[in-house]
Amino acid sequence: xxxxxxxxxxxxxxxxxxxxxxxxxxxxxxxxxxxxxxxxxxxxxxxxxxxxxxxxxxxxxxxxxxxxxxxxxxxxxxxxxxxxxxxxxxxxxxxxxxxxxxxxxxxxxxxxxxxxxxxxxxxxxxxxxxxxxxxxxxxxxxxxxxxxxxxxxxxxxxxxxxxxxxxxxxxxxxxxxxxxxxxxxxxxxxxxxxxxxxxxxxxxxxxxxxxxxxxxxxxxxxxxxxxxxxxxxxxxxxxxxxxxxxxxxxxxxxxxxxxxxxxxxxxxxxxxxxxxxxxxxxxxxxxxxxxxxxxxxxxxxxxxxxxxxxxxxxxxxxxxxxxxxxxxxxxxxxxxxxxxxxxxxxxxxxxxxxxxxxxxxxxxxxxxxxxxxxxxxxxxxxxxxxxxxxxxxxxxxxxxxxxxxxxxxx
Amino acid sequence: xxxxxxxxxxxxxxxxxxxxxxxxxxxxxxxxxxxxxxxxxxxxxxxxxxxxxxxxxxxxxxxxxxxxxxxxxxxxxxxxxxxxxxxxxxxxxxxxxxxxxxxxxxxxxxxxxxxxxxxxxxxxxxxxxxxxxxxxxxxxxxxxxxxxxxxxxxxxxxxxxxxxxxxxxxxxxxxxxxxxxxxxxxxxxxxxxxxxxxxxxxxxxxxxxxxxxxxxxxxxxxxxxxxxxxxxxxxxxxxxxxxxxxxxxxxxxxxxxxxxxxxxxxxxxxxxxxxxxxxxxxxxxxxxxxxxxxxxxxxxxxxx
Numbered sequence: 008x009x010x011x012x013x014x015x016x017x018x019x020x021x022x023x024x025x026x027x028x029x030x031x032x033x034x035x036x037x038x039x040x041x042x043x044x045x046x047x048x049x050x051x052x053x054x055x056x057x058x059x060x061x062x063x064x065x066x067x068x069x070x071x072x073x074x075x076x077x078x079x080x081x082x083x084x085x086x087x088x089x090x091x092x093x094x095x096x097x098x099x100x101x102x103x104x105x106x107x108x109x110x111x112x113x114x115x116x117x118x119x120x121x122x123x124x125x126x127x128x129x130x131x132x133x134x135x136x137x138x139x140x141x142x143x144x145x146x147x148x149x150x151x152x153x154x155x156x157x158x159x160x161x162x163x164x165x166x167x168x169x170x171x172x173x174x175x176x177x178x179x180x181x182x183x184x185x186x187x188x189x190x191x192x193x194x195x196x197x198x199x200x201x202x203x204x205x206x207x208x209x210x211x212x213x214x215x216x217x218x219x220x221x222x223x224x225x226x227x228x229x230x231x232x233x234x235x236x237x238x239x240x241x242x243x244x245x246x247x248x249x250x251x252x253x254x255x256x257x258x259x260x261x262x263x264x265x266x267x268x269x270x271x272x273x274x275x276x277x278x279x280x281x282x283x284x285x286x287x288x289x290x291x292x293x294x295x296x297x298x299x300x301x302x303x304x305x306x307x308x309x310x311x312x313x314x315x316x317x318x319x320x321x322x323x324x325x326x327x328x329x330x331x332x333x334x335x336x337x338x339x340x341x342x343x344x345x346x347x348x349x350x351x352x353x354x355x356x357x358x359x360x361x362x363x364x365x366x367x368x369x370x371x372x373x374x375x376x377x378x379x380x381x382x383x384x385x386x387x388x389x390x391x392x393x394x395x396x397x398x399x400x401x402x403x404x405x406x407x408x409x410x411x412x413x414x415x416x417x
Numbered sequence: 418x419x420x421x422x423x424x425x426x427x428x429x430x431x432x433x434x435x436x437x438x439x440x441x442x443x444x445x446x447x448x449x450x451x452x453x454x455x456x457x458x459x460x461x462x463x464x465x466x467x468x469x470x471x472x473x474x475x476x477x478x479x480x481x482x483x484x485x486x487x488x489x490x491x492x493x494x495x496x497x498x499x500x501x502x503x504x505x506x507x508x509x510x511x512x513x514x515x516x517x518x519x520x521x522x523x524x525x526x527x528x529x530x531x532x533x534x535x536x537x538x539x540x541x542x543x544x545x546x547x548x549x550x551x552x553x554x555x556x557x558x559x560x561x562x563x564x565x566x567x568x569x570x571x572x573x574x575x576x577x578x579x580x581x582x583x584x585x586x587x588x589x590x591x592x593x594x595x596x597x598x599x600x601x602x603x604x605x606x607x608x609x610x611x612x613x614x615x616x617x618x619x620x621x622x623x624x625x626x627x628x629x630x631x632x633x634x635x636x637x638x639x640x641x642x643x644x645x646x647x648x649x650x651x652x653x654x655x656x657x658x659x660x661x662x663x664x665x666x667x668x669x670x671x672x673x674x675x676x677x678x679x680x681x682x683x684x685x686x687x688x689x690x691x692x693x694x695x696x697x698x699x700x701x702x703x704x705x706x707x708x709x710x711x712x713x714x715x716x717x718x719x720x721x
Contacts, residue, residue, distance in 0.1 A: 081536045081558070081717065082565040109539035133489040135513030135520075142516070151483070153588040158486045182483055182629075185586040187533050190557045190712075191634050192613065194720050198534065201721045206585075210611040212595060212623075218705040221620075224609070226599035233611055235591050317589050319598035 013284045014249070015071075015256040017171065018273050023053070025266050026061045026072070031409045032270045032368050033277025036071035037061075038104060040262060043091060044076035044084075046128065046200045055094055062099045071101040075262075076110055077126035079184065079198035085109050089117030096121045104149065106184065115144055122146045124171065128198070130182040132158075134165040141168035149258065152178050152240070156248060156313045163253035174242040174249065175272055175300075176260025178311060180206045180235045180322075206235040207323075227325075236323040241308035243297050246279040247290060267335035267354075270411055271303045271366070278370045299366075302333040302413065332416045336363065339410040340397070348381075349402045349410075351391075357414060358390035365402065367410035375403040419648060419678050422477070422575060423657040423671050426454035426664070431465040433668045438675035439657075441475040441505070449492055450479030451510075451532075452583055452631055454659045454667075459495075463502045470503065481510035481530045482628060483586075489513050496523045506550060515547060526550045528575070532583065533557065538569035545572040551654060556582040556638065559715045564650045573653040578640040579670060579698075580658030581622065582711070585632035590625050619707075622661060636709035637661065637702070641677065641695045643713060648681045662703055669701050 018034035020026035029037050039061065040052040053061065058074070065072045074095055078084065088110055095103060096118045103121060105111050106128035114123055124147040125131055125140045132151040140148055147169035150159065154172075162170060179186065187197055188205035195201030212233035213223040225231060240260070242249060249257060257280070259272050275296045283290045300308070307330070309321045336357040341350040349365075357363065359380055365373040380388050381399040391398045422441040425431035431442045444465055447456035457465070466476045478499050482488065492514065499507065500523050508530035509515055518525065529535065529544040530553040541552040551573040554563060563576060592609060596602070610620040611632070619635035638658075640647065647655070657674060659667035673694045680686045702708055712720070 079534045079536055080539075082538065082562050085537065085539060107534075107537070107540065108543035109537045112539060112543055130483055131513075133484045133486045133511070133513045135489050135517050136484070136511055137513075139512040139516040153483075154485065161486050180589060180591070181585050181587040184534050185483070185532055187555075187557050187584045188632065190720060191584050194715075196557070196720050198536075199721075209614040211614060211617065212592070212609060212611050213620075214607050214609060215620075215705050221610075221612075224601065224603065226601055231595075231599055232614060233595050235585075235587065235589075237589075312588070317594070319594040322589075322591075322594050322598070324595070324598045 011250060011284050011287060012253075013280065014254055016273065016276055016280055017073075017256045017258045018269055019259060019262040019264060020061070020269070021052075021262040021264070023057045023061055025269050027064055028266045028409070029269050029273050030065060030068050030070045032273035034070060034273050036073060036101070036256070037065065038073040038075055038262070040075050041091065041095070044078050044080075044088060044110065046075065046077050046198070055098060058095070058098050058100065066099075073102045073104055073124065074100050075104040075126070077104050077106045077128045078110075078200060079107050079128070080109050081199070084199070085113060088113045092118035092121055102147070111143065111145070124149060124169075126183075127151060127173065128184045130184055134162045137162055137166045137168050137170070141166060147171055147255065149173075151182060153182060153312045155315070156245075156252060159254060160252045169255040170253065171256035171258055172249070172254045173240060173260055173311075174257045174276065175240055176264075177239050177306070178237050178260070180237045206237075209234055231324055234323060237317070238307040238309045238321055238323060239304065240311045241297075241300055242310060242313065243275060243279060243300055244292055245310065245313065246276070247283045247287065250280070250283055265335065266338075267411060267413070268303045271299060274366065274368065274370050275299050301331050304330050306330075333413045334416045335411065336361075336414050337391070337398075337412040339365065339367075339406050339408055339412070341408055342402070342406050344405060347402055347405075348399050349406050351398050351400055351412060353391045353393065353396045353398060356390065356392050357412070361414050363412050363414045365406050365410050365412050367407055371410070373402065373404045373406060418653065419682065420573070420654050421657070421671070421674055421678060422654055423667075424454050424580075424659045425457075425465065426659060426667075427457070428461050428464050430664065430668060432468050434671055435469050435472050435474045437668065437672045438678070439474070439671055441477050442469065443477050443479055443508070445479030446495070447626060449482050449488065449495060450508075451481050451586070451628055452660055453479055454663070459498050459502065462499070462504065466502050466504055475505035477506045477508060477528060478504045479508050479530075480514060481508040481532070484511045484513050489517065493517065493521055493523075496525065497521070500525050508553065509549075528553060532586065536562070538566040541566065541570045541572065541574055545570070551575060553656070556634070557712050557720070559717050559720075560643065560646060560650075560713050562717055563647075563652065567651050575654035575656050576640070576647060576652050577638050577656040577658060578644065578647070579638060579674065580656075581633045581637045581661045581706070582658070583631050584621070584634050586629060588629040591630040592623060592625050633661070634711065636707045636711065638711050639695075639698060639702070639708040640710060640713060641673070641698055642691055643710060644674075644677050644681060645686050645691070648686075661706060666701050666703065670698055673698050673701075
């Protein structure tokens with residue numbers, strides 16, 4: 008059995024809570040945003056104090072923390088970036104994710120030694136480009152989402168730079184960085200965190216036989232609107248090939264996503280990566296991993312560009328396929344093994360009689376019907392209707408703090 | 418000195434453009450250049466280059482694709498041919514090409530042209546330090562931003578003063594996928610447009626080629642009314658893009674810009690002259706396409 012280099016599982020962390028959850032659920036590294044220079048102006052972003060706490064937490068689990076500073080600056084946006092990078096370095100951030108040469112130059116000169124990763128925003132899609140950025144001092148390149156598995160393997164052979172590739176989540180329909188639909192259609196700068204997701208809107212598609220005359224070519228009954236919306240990426244069925252291709256970091260998209268989403272997706276990929284690395288010959292894909300991902304899926308899933316140019320099946324047309332709907336209903340705060348009672352923080356309405364699933368790090372699952380519920384004072388209750396209320400419930404098998412509760416909603 | 422730079426769709430058109438005063442013509446092959454009015458062969462590029470050089474004018478070959486592994490290999494002999502032909506410069510949007518040229522000792526000066534992502538003087542100067550002789554600014558910049566950039570750059574920057582501008586490049590065949598989904602076939606020659614279902618006044622050109630799908634801004638750019646400002650700001654390179662303005666129309670429009678440039682350089686630029694040239698431009702511009710100044714007059718703070 009050959010020795011396999013285990014790739015890093017890299018998860019998004021929009022908040023300190025998500026950072027902790029992601030690491031608990033198996034992420035080897037997380038990426039976060041600061042208050043400036045990032046591309047997710049609406050994602051929960053970290054203050055320096057929160058970063059310090061996040062880094063301290065990550066260290067306890069030998070996990071890494073990267074900060075996305077991947078905006079494409081206009082004049083003046085770069086002000087203060089030197090101090091920003093120096094502060095990140097002092098805090099102990101493991102790397103910054105950048106794409107703008109202005110910010111790269113500032114980082115190199117003002118915070119020498121702070122590792123830099125090239126953001127997917129730069130759409131690096133060939134090995135010469137990887138080598139270019141490696142020679143510029145970047146230690147890792149996040150690949151363009153348009154590259155195929157075959158291309159990645161060739162890049163691995165022809166470069167020594169670390170390669171990071173997206174394996175799960177939503178995708179830009181364009182080459183990242185090369186779309187300003189949002190700037191033109193809603194005066195929001197796509198490359199500075201303002202993207203209004205114009206690609207997911209509905210459009211007419213037409214010819215113009217005469218100036219001003221529109222001959223729509225929308226077809227179907229009812230007529231299908233033209234849209235550029237892509238389904239989401241999932242590489243859960245191809246983890247061995249990704250590992251064998253030498254990708255150093257497997258990235259999950261979604262700093263805006265919930266702790267429920269992040270915990271579920273990290274949990275699944277942790278299982279698949281460990282299963283393959285621990286025993287490549289005995290590895291078997293498990294359908295339950297994919298089923299688990301479907302529980303938090305917001306769109307259909309595909310393999311993006313890994314195995315060819317995406318077709319109409321990789322875009323959102325027609326009636327969306329019914330995606331199994333589950334709701335995140337609570338998080339376990341404590342468990343008393345003598346009484347077999349769990350203390351749970353409510354995240355969505357649930358009540359006695361509900362069929363629930365409690366899952367936790369290590370891909371543990373407990374399925375049960377809620378039989379007894381108490382409020383914080385120990386008074387029996389029938390339902391938990393209030394957001395974030397603390398309840399106690401009898402559980403059929405041991406659970407742990409950080410475990411999550413979900414229930415089917417259809 | 419203001420330099421007029423214009424795309425050319427054929428040998429004939431390139432010659433006309435050069436003759437009327439265009440300083441640099443943009444030509445290229447679809448394989449390596451994005452959104453060209455026409456794909457020209459090496460023979461055609463050679464003929465244009467020879468003609469241009471006889472007139473003390475220049476040729477810039479468009480090599481601004483986002484390269485994948487396959488084309489980054491085949492582009493080497495192409496670049497060597499361009500060097501032999503004596504092309505004055507190329508445009509590059511993928512840093513891999515810069516490294517490739519150094520590795521293969523191909524010495525063609527390059528202009529950095531990465532479509533949407535050149536928005537700051539420091540970026541321009543970054544590429545200048547790595548050999549770029551100029552850079553193409555994103556079309557999403559305001560005049561205030563252009564001025565601020567111009568005042569800090571170490572090499573010339575190019576501002577597009579006329580023509581269509583791309584606002585979206587996807588590697589996916591977005592139109593083809595739609596046609597497949599709705600089981601349609603159509604004549605690929607016919608031009609297609611999209612419009613938002615909600616705000617449907619504006620329409621955007623869309624087409625596909627081997628590089629994927631390209632969508633263009635609703636309005637083609639026309640900075641004729643602001644050439645005086647651009648000149649005063651010191652912007653040296655004015656670009657005219659003829660991808661959706663074919664043949665003689667484009668040549669005539671280029672002539673208007675050549676006239677404007679001459680008037681500005683000779684201190685004869687008046688509101689009257691500008692308005693006259695602008696009226697002629699509007700008459701020549703394709704009727705199905707609207708014109709505007711794009712982001713030029715916006716306040717930087719209006720774009721969030």
